Amino acid sequence: MTQPEPAPEQRDRTVEQSSRWQQAMRDIVGGSAMISVLAVLLALIAGGILIAVTDARVQQTAGYFFARPGDMLAAIWNAVSKAYLALFRGSIYNFARDDVGSALTSLTDTLVFATPLIAAGLGVGLGFRAGLFNIGGRGQMIMAAAAAGWVGFSFNLPPVIHVIVAVAAGLIAGGIWGGIVGLLKAKTGAHEVIVTIMLNFVALYFLMYMLRTPGLLQAPGGNTPKTPPMEPTAIFPPLFPGHNVHWGFLTAIAATVYVWWLLNRSSMGFQFRAVGINPNAARTAGMSVSSVYIWTMTISGALCGLAGVNQVLGTVTSGFSSGIDAGIGFDAITVALLGRSRPWGIFAAGLLFGAFKAGGFTMQAAAQVPVDIVLVVQSLIVLFIAAPPLVRAIFRLPTPGTAPRRRVRASDRRAEKGAAA
Known part of the structure:
Protein backbone atom coordinates (compact mmCIF):
# COMPACT_ATOMS: atom_id res chain seq x y z
CA MET A 1 0.00 0.00 0.00
CA THR A 2 1.42 3.35 -0.99
CA GLN A 3 1.64 6.10 1.56
CA PRO A 4 -0.37 9.24 0.77
CA GLU A 5 1.74 12.21 -0.23
CA PRO A 6 1.90 14.99 2.37
CA ALA A 7 0.00 18.19 1.76
CA PRO A 8 1.94 21.00 0.06
CA GLU A 9 1.81 23.12 3.25
CA GLN A 10 3.23 20.29 5.36
CA ARG A 11 5.92 19.53 2.76
CA ASP A 12 6.95 23.20 2.63
CA ARG A 13 7.07 23.34 6.43
CA THR A 14 9.27 20.23 6.56
CA VAL A 15 11.62 21.63 3.92
CA GLU A 16 11.80 24.92 5.80
CA GLN A 17 12.66 23.21 9.10
CA SER A 18 15.27 21.04 7.40
CA SER A 19 16.92 24.02 5.74
CA ARG A 20 16.87 25.90 9.04
CA TRP A 21 18.72 23.07 10.81
CA GLN A 22 21.17 22.79 7.92
CA GLN A 23 21.86 26.53 8.12
CA ALA A 24 22.39 26.33 11.88
CA MET A 25 24.84 23.45 11.49
CA ARG A 26 26.73 25.34 8.79
CA ASP A 27 27.01 28.37 11.07
CA ILE A 28 28.30 26.20 13.93
CA VAL A 29 30.78 24.20 11.88
CA GLY A 30 32.11 27.22 10.02
CA GLY A 31 31.89 29.67 12.92
CA SER A 32 34.70 31.47 14.68
CA ALA A 33 34.79 29.04 17.63
CA MET A 34 35.38 26.09 15.32
CA ILE A 35 38.02 28.07 13.44
CA SER A 36 39.86 28.74 16.72
CA VAL A 37 39.79 25.06 17.68
CA LEU A 38 41.01 23.94 14.27
CA ALA A 39 43.71 26.63 14.29
CA VAL A 40 45.09 25.14 17.52
CA LEU A 41 44.89 21.65 16.00
CA LEU A 42 46.77 22.72 12.87
CA ALA A 43 49.41 24.45 14.97
CA LEU A 44 49.92 21.29 17.06
CA ILE A 45 50.25 19.23 13.89
CA ALA A 46 52.83 21.66 12.51
CA GLY A 47 54.63 21.60 15.85
CA GLY A 48 54.71 17.81 15.72
CA ILE A 49 56.31 17.97 12.27
CA LEU A 50 59.00 20.30 13.62
CA ILE A 51 59.61 18.01 16.59
CA ALA A 52 60.02 15.05 14.27
CA VAL A 53 62.34 16.91 11.89
CA THR A 54 64.65 18.06 14.71
CA ASP A 55 64.77 14.67 16.49
CA ALA A 56 68.12 12.89 16.24
CA ARG A 57 66.63 9.40 16.01
CA VAL A 58 64.30 10.44 13.18
CA GLN A 59 67.21 11.92 11.28
CA GLN A 60 69.18 8.74 11.74
CA THR A 61 66.39 6.44 10.52
CA ALA A 62 65.71 8.72 7.55
CA GLY A 63 69.02 7.57 6.07
CA TYR A 64 67.67 4.08 5.40
CA PHE A 65 63.95 4.93 5.09
CA PHE A 66 63.41 2.97 1.86
CA ALA A 67 65.07 -0.13 3.34
CA ARG A 68 63.07 -0.13 6.62
CA PRO A 69 60.40 2.60 6.62
CA GLY A 70 58.87 1.25 9.81
CA ASP A 71 61.89 2.41 11.83
CA MET A 72 61.43 6.02 10.78
CA LEU A 73 57.67 5.97 11.37
CA ALA A 74 58.22 4.50 14.83
CA ALA A 75 60.86 7.14 15.59
CA ILE A 76 58.50 9.92 14.50
CA TRP A 77 55.72 8.55 16.69
CA ASN A 78 58.05 8.18 19.69
CA ALA A 79 59.42 11.71 19.35
CA VAL A 80 56.08 13.46 18.91
CA SER A 81 54.16 11.42 21.48
CA LYS A 82 56.93 11.79 24.06
CA ALA A 83 57.04 15.55 23.57
CA TYR A 84 53.29 16.11 23.78
CA LEU A 85 52.97 13.66 26.66
CA ALA A 86 55.57 15.71 28.54
CA LEU A 87 53.60 18.85 27.65
CA PHE A 88 50.49 17.26 29.19
CA ARG A 89 52.38 16.17 32.30
CA GLY A 90 53.77 19.63 32.83
CA SER A 91 50.52 21.49 32.29
CA ILE A 92 47.55 19.30 33.28
CA TYR A 93 48.32 16.19 35.31
CA ASN A 94 51.64 14.59 36.12
CA PHE A 95 50.74 10.92 36.45
CA ALA A 96 54.34 10.12 37.39
CA ARG A 97 53.70 11.53 40.87
CA ASP A 98 52.55 9.25 43.67
CA ASP A 99 49.65 11.27 45.10
CA VAL A 100 46.91 13.31 43.45
CA GLY A 101 47.92 16.54 45.19
CA SER A 102 51.42 16.45 43.75
CA ALA A 103 50.15 15.36 40.35
CA LEU A 104 47.83 18.39 40.19
CA THR A 105 50.74 20.77 40.73
CA SER A 106 51.05 20.94 36.96
CA LEU A 107 47.47 22.21 36.66
CA THR A 108 47.99 24.83 39.36
CA ASP A 109 51.16 26.00 37.59
CA THR A 110 49.08 26.41 34.43
CA LEU A 111 46.64 28.60 36.36
CA VAL A 112 49.51 30.73 37.67
CA PHE A 113 50.85 31.34 34.16
CA PHE A 353 48.63 29.54 26.62
CA GLY A 354 49.23 29.12 30.34
CA ALA A 355 49.36 25.38 29.69
CA PHE A 356 51.87 25.95 26.90
CA LYS A 357 54.08 27.98 29.22
CA ALA A 358 53.85 25.51 32.10
CA GLY A 359 54.30 22.41 29.97
CA GLY A 360 57.00 23.85 27.73
CA PHE A 361 59.64 23.56 30.43
CA THR A 362 58.71 19.95 31.17
CA MET A 363 58.77 19.17 27.47
CA GLN A 364 62.27 20.61 27.22
CA ALA A 365 63.57 18.73 30.26
CA ALA A 366 61.88 15.35 29.71
CA ALA A 367 61.80 15.06 25.92
CA GLN A 368 64.83 17.22 25.04
CA VAL A 369 62.64 19.37 22.81
CA PRO A 370 63.61 23.06 22.53
CA VAL A 371 61.15 25.30 24.36
CA ASP A 372 61.16 27.46 21.25
CA ILE A 373 58.90 24.85 19.63
CA VAL A 374 56.14 26.08 21.95
CA LEU A 375 56.69 29.62 20.71
CA VAL A 376 56.46 28.35 17.14
CA VAL A 377 53.15 26.66 17.94
CA GLN A 378 51.82 29.88 19.46
CA SER A 379 52.89 31.84 16.42
CA LEU A 380 51.25 29.35 14.09
CA ILE A 381 48.01 29.68 16.05
CA VAL A 382 48.05 33.41 15.35
CA LEU A 383 48.78 32.72 11.68
CA PHE A 384 45.82 30.36 11.29
CA ILE A 385 43.53 32.59 13.36
CA ALA A 386 44.36 35.49 11.04
CA ALA A 387 43.50 33.41 7.95
CA PRO A 388 40.05 31.81 8.42
CA PRO A 389 39.67 31.13 4.67
CA LEU A 390 42.82 28.99 4.83
CA VAL A 391 41.43 26.90 7.71
CA ARG A 392 38.08 26.55 5.95
CA ALA A 393 39.82 25.47 2.76
CA ILE A 394 41.93 22.83 4.56
CA PHE A 395 38.96 21.28 6.38
CA ARG A 396 36.41 22.11 3.64
CA LEU A 397 34.22 24.04 6.07
CA PRO A 398 31.26 26.13 4.94
CA THR A 399 31.19 29.88 5.28
CA PRO A 400 28.66 31.02 7.92
CA GLY A 401 25.64 32.80 6.52
CA THR A 402 25.79 31.15 3.10
CA ALA A 403 23.00 28.88 1.97
CA PRO A 404 23.82 25.22 1.28
CA ARG A 405 23.79 24.01 -2.27
CA ARG A 406 20.46 22.59 -3.23
CA ARG A 407 20.65 19.18 -4.81
CA VAL A 408 18.50 18.97 -7.93
CA ARG A 409 16.91 15.61 -8.52
CA ALA A 410 17.04 14.03 -11.99
CA SER A 411 13.22 14.12 -12.29
CA ASP A 412 13.19 17.86 -11.51
CA ARG A 413 15.93 18.43 -14.06
CA ARG A 414 13.95 16.58 -16.76
CA ALA A 415 10.84 18.55 -15.84
CA GLU A 416 12.74 21.82 -16.17
CA LYS A 417 14.07 20.76 -19.60
CA GLY A 418 10.57 19.78 -20.71
CA ALA A 419 9.16 23.12 -19.59
CA ALA A 420 11.91 24.96 -21.40
CA ALA A 421 11.24 23.01 -24.60
Whole structure:
Protein backbone atom coordinates (compact mmCIF):
# COMPACT_ATOMS: atom_id res chain seq x y z
CA MET A 1 0.00 0.00 0.00
CA THR A 2 1.42 3.35 -0.99
CA GLN A 3 1.64 6.10 1.56
CA PRO A 4 -0.37 9.24 0.77
CA GLU A 5 1.74 12.21 -0.23
CA PRO A 6 1.90 14.99 2.37
CA ALA A 7 0.00 18.19 1.76
CA PRO A 8 1.94 21.00 0.06
CA GLU A 9 1.81 23.12 3.25
CA GLN A 10 3.23 20.29 5.36
CA ARG A 11 5.92 19.53 2.76
CA ASP A 12 6.95 23.20 2.63
CA ARG A 13 7.07 23.34 6.43
CA THR A 14 9.27 20.23 6.56
CA VAL A 15 11.62 21.63 3.92
CA GLU A 16 11.80 24.92 5.80
CA GLN A 17 12.66 23.21 9.10
CA SER A 18 15.27 21.04 7.40
CA SER A 19 16.92 24.02 5.74
CA ARG A 20 16.87 25.90 9.04
CA TRP A 21 18.72 23.07 10.81
CA GLN A 22 21.17 22.79 7.92
CA GLN A 23 21.86 26.53 8.12
CA ALA A 24 22.39 26.33 11.88
CA MET A 25 24.84 23.45 11.49
CA ARG A 26 26.73 25.34 8.79
CA ASP A 27 27.01 28.37 11.07
CA ILE A 28 28.30 26.20 13.93
CA VAL A 29 30.78 24.20 11.88
CA GLY A 30 32.11 27.22 10.02
CA GLY A 31 31.89 29.67 12.92
CA SER A 32 34.70 31.47 14.68
CA ALA A 33 34.79 29.04 17.63
CA MET A 34 35.38 26.09 15.32
CA ILE A 35 38.02 28.07 13.44
CA SER A 36 39.86 28.74 16.72
CA VAL A 37 39.79 25.06 17.68
CA LEU A 38 41.01 23.94 14.27
CA ALA A 39 43.71 26.63 14.29
CA VAL A 40 45.09 25.14 17.52
CA LEU A 41 44.89 21.65 16.00
CA LEU A 42 46.77 22.72 12.87
CA ALA A 43 49.41 24.45 14.97
CA LEU A 44 49.92 21.29 17.06
CA ILE A 45 50.25 19.23 13.89
CA ALA A 46 52.83 21.66 12.51
CA GLY A 47 54.63 21.60 15.85
CA GLY A 48 54.71 17.81 15.72
CA ILE A 49 56.31 17.97 12.27
CA LEU A 50 59.00 20.30 13.62
CA ILE A 51 59.61 18.01 16.59
CA ALA A 52 60.02 15.05 14.27
CA VAL A 53 62.34 16.91 11.89
CA THR A 54 64.65 18.06 14.71
CA ASP A 55 64.77 14.67 16.49
CA ALA A 56 68.12 12.89 16.24
CA ARG A 57 66.63 9.40 16.01
CA VAL A 58 64.30 10.44 13.18
CA GLN A 59 67.21 11.92 11.28
CA GLN A 60 69.18 8.74 11.74
CA THR A 61 66.39 6.44 10.52
CA ALA A 62 65.71 8.72 7.55
CA GLY A 63 69.02 7.57 6.07
CA TYR A 64 67.67 4.08 5.40
CA PHE A 65 63.95 4.93 5.09
CA PHE A 66 63.41 2.97 1.86
CA ALA A 67 65.07 -0.13 3.34
CA ARG A 68 63.07 -0.13 6.62
CA PRO A 69 60.40 2.60 6.62
CA GLY A 70 58.87 1.25 9.81
CA ASP A 71 61.89 2.41 11.83
CA MET A 72 61.43 6.02 10.78
CA LEU A 73 57.67 5.97 11.37
CA ALA A 74 58.22 4.50 14.83
CA ALA A 75 60.86 7.14 15.59
CA ILE A 76 58.50 9.92 14.50
CA TRP A 77 55.72 8.55 16.69
CA ASN A 78 58.05 8.18 19.69
CA ALA A 79 59.42 11.71 19.35
CA VAL A 80 56.08 13.46 18.91
CA SER A 81 54.16 11.42 21.48
CA LYS A 82 56.93 11.79 24.06
CA ALA A 83 57.04 15.55 23.57
CA TYR A 84 53.29 16.11 23.78
CA LEU A 85 52.97 13.66 26.66
CA ALA A 86 55.57 15.71 28.54
CA LEU A 87 53.60 18.85 27.65
CA PHE A 88 50.49 17.26 29.19
CA ARG A 89 52.38 16.17 32.30
CA GLY A 90 53.77 19.63 32.83
CA SER A 91 50.52 21.49 32.29
CA ILE A 92 47.55 19.30 33.28
CA TYR A 93 48.32 16.19 35.31
CA ASN A 94 51.64 14.59 36.12
CA PHE A 95 50.74 10.92 36.45
CA ALA A 96 54.34 10.12 37.39
CA ARG A 97 53.70 11.53 40.87
CA ASP A 98 52.55 9.25 43.67
CA ASP A 99 49.65 11.27 45.10
CA VAL A 100 46.91 13.31 43.45
CA GLY A 101 47.92 16.54 45.19
CA SER A 102 51.42 16.45 43.75
CA ALA A 103 50.15 15.36 40.35
CA LEU A 104 47.83 18.39 40.19
CA THR A 105 50.74 20.77 40.73
CA SER A 106 51.05 20.94 36.96
CA LEU A 107 47.47 22.21 36.66
CA THR A 108 47.99 24.83 39.36
CA ASP A 109 51.16 26.00 37.59
CA THR A 110 49.08 26.41 34.43
CA LEU A 111 46.64 28.60 36.36
CA VAL A 112 49.51 30.73 37.67
CA PHE A 113 50.85 31.34 34.16
CA ALA A 114 47.35 31.89 32.79
CA THR A 115 46.27 34.52 35.35
CA PRO A 116 48.16 37.55 33.95
CA LEU A 117 47.53 36.37 30.38
CA ILE A 118 43.78 36.38 30.98
CA ALA A 119 43.80 39.83 32.58
CA ALA A 120 45.95 41.42 29.88
CA GLY A 121 44.08 39.57 27.13
CA LEU A 122 40.82 41.03 28.41
CA GLY A 123 42.32 44.50 28.18
CA VAL A 124 43.47 43.99 24.59
CA GLY A 125 40.20 42.29 23.63
CA LEU A 126 38.13 45.15 25.05
CA GLY A 127 40.07 47.56 22.88
CA PHE A 128 39.44 45.37 19.83
CA ARG A 129 35.69 45.44 20.46
CA ALA A 130 35.78 49.27 20.41
CA GLY A 131 37.92 49.41 17.28
CA LEU A 132 41.16 50.20 19.13
CA PHE A 133 44.43 48.27 19.01
CA ASN A 134 45.95 48.45 22.48
CA ILE A 135 49.50 47.31 21.92
CA GLY A 136 50.64 49.09 25.08
CA GLY A 137 49.91 46.30 27.53
CA ARG A 138 53.59 46.15 28.45
CA GLY A 139 53.74 49.78 29.55
CA GLN A 140 50.44 49.55 31.42
CA MET A 141 51.66 46.42 33.20
CA ILE A 142 54.93 48.10 34.17
CA MET A 143 53.27 51.19 35.62
CA ALA A 144 50.73 49.09 37.52
CA ALA A 145 53.48 46.81 38.84
CA ALA A 146 55.50 49.82 39.99
CA ALA A 147 52.52 51.33 41.83
CA ALA A 148 51.34 48.06 43.39
CA GLY A 149 54.89 47.09 44.30
CA TRP A 150 55.59 50.43 45.95
CA VAL A 151 52.45 50.08 48.07
CA GLY A 152 53.32 46.45 48.72
CA PHE A 153 56.71 47.08 50.32
CA SER A 154 56.39 50.66 51.61
CA PHE A 155 53.34 50.43 53.88
CA ASN A 156 52.51 48.37 56.92
CA LEU A 157 48.77 47.76 56.73
CA PRO A 158 46.43 45.01 57.92
CA PRO A 159 46.47 41.93 55.67
CA VAL A 160 43.23 42.30 53.71
CA ILE A 161 43.38 46.09 53.51
CA HIS A 162 46.99 46.02 52.32
CA VAL A 163 46.17 43.72 49.40
CA ILE A 164 43.13 45.81 48.42
CA VAL A 165 45.09 49.07 48.50
CA ALA A 166 47.96 47.59 46.48
CA VAL A 167 45.57 46.18 43.86
CA ALA A 168 43.69 49.49 43.65
CA ALA A 169 46.96 51.40 43.20
CA GLY A 170 47.96 49.10 40.34
CA LEU A 171 44.58 49.38 38.62
CA ILE A 172 44.61 53.16 38.87
CA ALA A 173 48.16 53.40 37.50
CA GLY A 174 47.39 51.10 34.59
CA GLY A 175 44.13 52.91 33.91
CA ILE A 176 45.84 56.31 33.85
CA TRP A 177 48.56 55.03 31.51
CA GLY A 178 45.94 53.65 29.15
CA GLY A 179 43.70 56.69 29.55
CA ILE A 180 46.49 58.92 28.25
CA VAL A 181 46.29 57.03 24.97
CA GLY A 182 42.52 57.37 24.81
CA LEU A 183 42.72 61.10 25.56
CA LEU A 184 45.29 61.71 22.83
CA LYS A 185 43.23 59.62 20.42
CA ALA A 186 40.04 61.53 21.22
CA LYS A 187 41.45 65.06 21.29
CA THR A 188 44.22 65.00 18.70
CA GLY A 189 43.45 61.95 16.54
CA ALA A 190 46.81 60.38 17.39
CA HIS A 191 46.94 56.73 16.35
CA GLU A 192 46.75 54.46 19.39
CA VAL A 193 49.31 51.98 18.02
CA ILE A 194 52.05 54.61 17.73
CA VAL A 195 51.20 56.18 21.09
CA THR A 196 51.09 52.87 22.96
CA ILE A 197 54.40 51.71 21.50
CA MET A 198 56.07 54.96 22.56
CA LEU A 199 54.52 54.79 26.03
CA ASN A 200 55.87 51.25 26.41
CA PHE A 201 59.40 52.63 26.17
CA VAL A 202 58.56 55.57 28.42
CA ALA A 203 57.24 53.21 31.10
CA LEU A 204 60.23 50.86 30.77
CA TYR A 205 62.87 53.56 31.11
CA PHE A 206 60.92 55.27 33.88
CA LEU A 207 60.87 51.98 35.79
CA MET A 208 64.61 51.52 35.22
CA TYR A 209 65.19 55.03 36.59
CA MET A 210 63.12 54.30 39.70
CA LEU A 211 64.92 50.99 40.26
CA ARG A 212 68.29 52.78 40.24
CA THR A 213 67.20 55.66 42.47
CA PRO A 214 67.33 55.21 46.26
CA GLY A 215 64.11 56.21 47.95
CA LEU A 216 61.91 55.25 44.99
CA LEU A 217 61.83 51.55 44.07
CA GLN A 218 65.43 50.46 44.67
CA ALA A 219 65.99 48.17 47.62
CA PRO A 220 67.91 50.02 50.37
CA GLY A 221 71.49 49.05 51.10
CA GLY A 222 72.49 47.94 47.61
CA ASN A 223 73.07 49.03 44.03
CA THR A 224 71.10 46.24 42.36
CA PRO A 225 68.18 47.57 40.26
CA LYS A 226 65.60 45.56 42.16
CA THR A 227 62.83 46.36 44.59
CA PRO A 228 62.60 45.12 48.18
CA PRO A 229 60.42 42.07 48.81
CA MET A 230 56.71 42.60 49.26
CA GLU A 231 55.32 42.72 52.78
CA PRO A 232 53.58 39.45 53.72
CA THR A 233 50.33 41.35 54.25
CA ALA A 234 50.36 42.52 50.60
CA ILE A 235 50.85 39.11 48.99
CA PHE A 236 47.98 37.16 47.45
CA PRO A 237 47.33 34.17 49.72
CA PRO A 238 47.44 30.71 48.10
CA LEU A 239 44.19 29.17 46.96
CA PHE A 240 45.32 25.68 47.97
CA PRO A 241 48.02 24.82 50.53
CA GLY A 242 51.21 23.57 48.96
CA HIS A 243 50.45 24.97 45.48
CA ASN A 244 51.56 28.12 43.69
CA VAL A 245 48.13 29.21 42.48
CA HIS A 246 46.92 32.21 44.49
CA TRP A 247 43.93 34.49 44.88
CA GLY A 248 45.04 36.45 41.87
CA PHE A 249 43.38 33.79 39.74
CA LEU A 250 40.06 34.76 41.30
CA THR A 251 40.69 38.36 40.24
CA ALA A 252 41.11 37.11 36.66
CA ILE A 253 37.77 35.31 36.89
CA ALA A 254 36.15 38.43 38.35
CA ALA A 255 37.63 40.54 35.54
CA THR A 256 36.24 38.11 32.95
CA VAL A 257 32.75 38.34 34.46
CA TYR A 258 33.01 42.13 34.60
CA VAL A 259 34.06 42.49 30.96
CA TRP A 260 31.28 40.11 29.90
CA TRP A 261 28.73 42.17 31.81
CA LEU A 262 30.19 45.42 30.50
CA LEU A 263 30.00 44.39 26.85
CA ASN A 264 26.71 42.49 26.91
CA ARG A 265 24.60 43.97 29.69
CA SER A 266 25.52 47.65 30.02
CA SER A 267 24.76 50.73 27.95
CA MET A 268 28.43 51.68 27.97
CA GLY A 269 29.34 48.32 26.48
CA PHE A 270 26.73 48.82 23.78
CA GLN A 271 28.42 52.10 22.88
CA PHE A 272 31.81 50.36 22.84
CA ARG A 273 30.53 47.78 20.37
CA ALA A 274 28.71 50.35 18.26
CA VAL A 275 31.80 52.53 17.92
CA GLY A 276 33.89 49.46 17.13
CA ILE A 277 31.58 48.50 14.28
CA ASN A 278 31.12 51.97 12.77
CA PRO A 279 32.22 55.12 14.63
CA ASN A 280 30.57 57.43 12.08
CA ALA A 281 27.20 55.75 12.50
CA ALA A 282 27.60 55.82 16.28
CA ARG A 283 28.37 59.53 16.15
CA THR A 284 25.31 60.11 13.98
CA ALA A 285 23.21 58.21 16.54
CA GLY A 286 24.28 60.70 19.22
CA MET A 287 27.07 58.71 20.90
CA SER A 288 30.21 60.49 22.08
CA VAL A 289 32.97 58.66 20.23
CA SER A 290 35.64 60.65 22.07
CA SER A 291 34.30 59.52 25.46
CA VAL A 292 34.18 55.93 24.23
CA TYR A 293 37.84 56.09 23.23
CA ILE A 294 38.87 57.52 26.58
CA TRP A 295 36.85 55.07 28.66
CA THR A 296 37.85 52.10 26.54
CA MET A 297 41.56 52.75 26.88
CA THR A 298 41.21 53.56 30.59
CA ILE A 299 39.44 50.29 31.37
CA SER A 300 41.74 48.41 28.99
CA GLY A 301 44.78 49.87 30.76
CA ALA A 302 43.37 48.89 34.16
CA LEU A 303 42.84 45.31 32.98
CA CYS A 304 46.38 45.11 31.65
CA GLY A 305 47.48 46.68 34.92
CA LEU A 306 45.79 43.83 36.76
CA ALA A 307 48.24 41.50 35.01
CA GLY A 308 51.14 43.54 36.41
CA VAL A 309 49.56 43.48 39.87
CA ASN A 310 49.36 39.68 39.74
CA GLN A 311 53.03 39.55 38.84
CA VAL A 312 54.27 41.55 41.83
CA LEU A 313 51.77 40.36 44.43
CA GLY A 314 51.50 36.72 43.43
CA THR A 315 54.52 35.54 41.44
CA VAL A 316 57.71 37.56 42.07
CA THR A 317 56.96 38.68 45.64
CA SER A 318 60.65 38.66 46.57
CA GLY A 319 61.18 41.83 44.55
CA PHE A 320 61.09 42.61 40.86
CA SER A 321 63.30 44.19 38.22
CA SER A 322 62.71 45.82 34.84
CA GLY A 323 61.71 42.48 33.26
CA ILE A 324 58.55 42.22 35.36
CA ASP A 325 56.28 42.20 32.29
CA ALA A 326 57.88 38.93 31.03
CA GLY A 327 56.49 39.48 27.53
CA ILE A 328 52.92 39.10 28.78
CA GLY A 329 51.85 42.41 27.24
CA PHE A 330 52.54 41.08 23.76
CA ASP A 331 51.32 37.53 24.45
CA ALA A 332 48.02 39.09 25.46
CA ILE A 333 47.48 40.14 21.84
CA THR A 334 47.67 36.49 20.80
CA VAL A 335 45.31 35.48 23.60
CA ALA A 336 42.79 38.14 22.56
CA LEU A 337 42.96 37.05 18.92
CA LEU A 338 42.50 33.38 19.78
CA GLY A 339 39.60 34.25 22.07
CA ARG A 340 37.98 36.31 19.28
CA SER A 341 37.83 39.27 21.70
CA ARG A 342 35.06 37.51 23.63
CA PRO A 343 35.56 37.48 27.44
CA TRP A 344 35.08 33.75 27.97
CA GLY A 345 36.95 32.97 24.77
CA ILE A 346 39.87 35.00 26.10
CA PHE A 347 39.61 33.15 29.40
CA ALA A 348 39.89 29.79 27.61
CA ALA A 349 42.72 31.05 25.39
CA GLY A 350 44.59 32.28 28.47
CA LEU A 351 44.31 28.84 30.03
CA LEU A 352 45.62 27.26 26.81
CA PHE A 353 48.63 29.54 26.62
CA GLY A 354 49.23 29.12 30.34
CA ALA A 355 49.36 25.38 29.69
CA PHE A 356 51.87 25.95 26.90
CA LYS A 357 54.08 27.98 29.22
CA ALA A 358 53.85 25.51 32.10
CA GLY A 359 54.30 22.41 29.97
CA GLY A 360 57.00 23.85 27.73
CA PHE A 361 59.64 23.56 30.43
CA THR A 362 58.71 19.95 31.17
CA MET A 363 58.77 19.17 27.47
CA GLN A 364 62.27 20.61 27.22
CA ALA A 365 63.57 18.73 30.26
CA ALA A 366 61.88 15.35 29.71
CA ALA A 367 61.80 15.06 25.92
CA GLN A 368 64.83 17.22 25.04
CA VAL A 369 62.64 19.37 22.81
CA PRO A 370 63.61 23.06 22.53
CA VAL A 371 61.15 25.30 24.36
CA ASP A 372 61.16 27.46 21.25
CA ILE A 373 58.90 24.85 19.63
CA VAL A 374 56.14 26.08 21.95
CA LEU A 375 56.69 29.62 20.71
CA VAL A 376 56.46 28.35 17.14
CA VAL A 377 53.15 26.66 17.94
CA GLN A 378 51.82 29.88 19.46
CA SER A 379 52.89 31.84 16.42
CA LEU A 380 51.25 29.35 14.09
CA ILE A 381 48.01 29.68 16.05
CA VAL A 382 48.05 33.41 15.35
CA LEU A 383 48.78 32.72 11.68
CA PHE A 384 45.82 30.36 11.29
CA ILE A 385 43.53 32.59 13.36
CA ALA A 386 44.36 35.49 11.04
CA ALA A 387 43.50 33.41 7.95
CA PRO A 388 40.05 31.81 8.42
CA PRO A 389 39.67 31.13 4.67
CA LEU A 390 42.82 28.99 4.83
CA VAL A 391 41.43 26.90 7.71
CA ARG A 392 38.08 26.55 5.95
CA ALA A 393 39.82 25.47 2.76
CA ILE A 394 41.93 22.83 4.56
CA PHE A 395 38.96 21.28 6.38
CA ARG A 396 36.41 22.11 3.64
CA LEU A 397 34.22 24.04 6.07
CA PRO A 398 31.26 26.13 4.94
CA THR A 399 31.19 29.88 5.28
CA PRO A 400 28.66 31.02 7.92
CA GLY A 401 25.64 32.80 6.52
CA THR A 402 25.79 31.15 3.10
CA ALA A 403 23.00 28.88 1.97
CA PRO A 404 23.82 25.22 1.28
CA ARG A 405 23.79 24.01 -2.27
CA ARG A 406 20.46 22.59 -3.23
CA ARG A 407 20.65 19.18 -4.81
CA VAL A 408 18.50 18.97 -7.93
CA ARG A 409 16.91 15.61 -8.52
CA ALA A 410 17.04 14.03 -11.99
CA SER A 411 13.22 14.12 -12.29
CA ASP A 412 13.19 17.86 -11.51
CA ARG A 413 15.93 18.43 -14.06
CA ARG A 414 13.95 16.58 -16.76
CA ALA A 415 10.84 18.55 -15.84
CA GLU A 416 12.74 21.82 -16.17
CA LYS A 417 14.07 20.76 -19.60
CA GLY A 418 10.57 19.78 -20.71
CA ALA A 419 9.16 23.12 -19.59
CA ALA A 420 11.91 24.96 -21.40
CA ALA A 421 11.24 23.01 -24.60
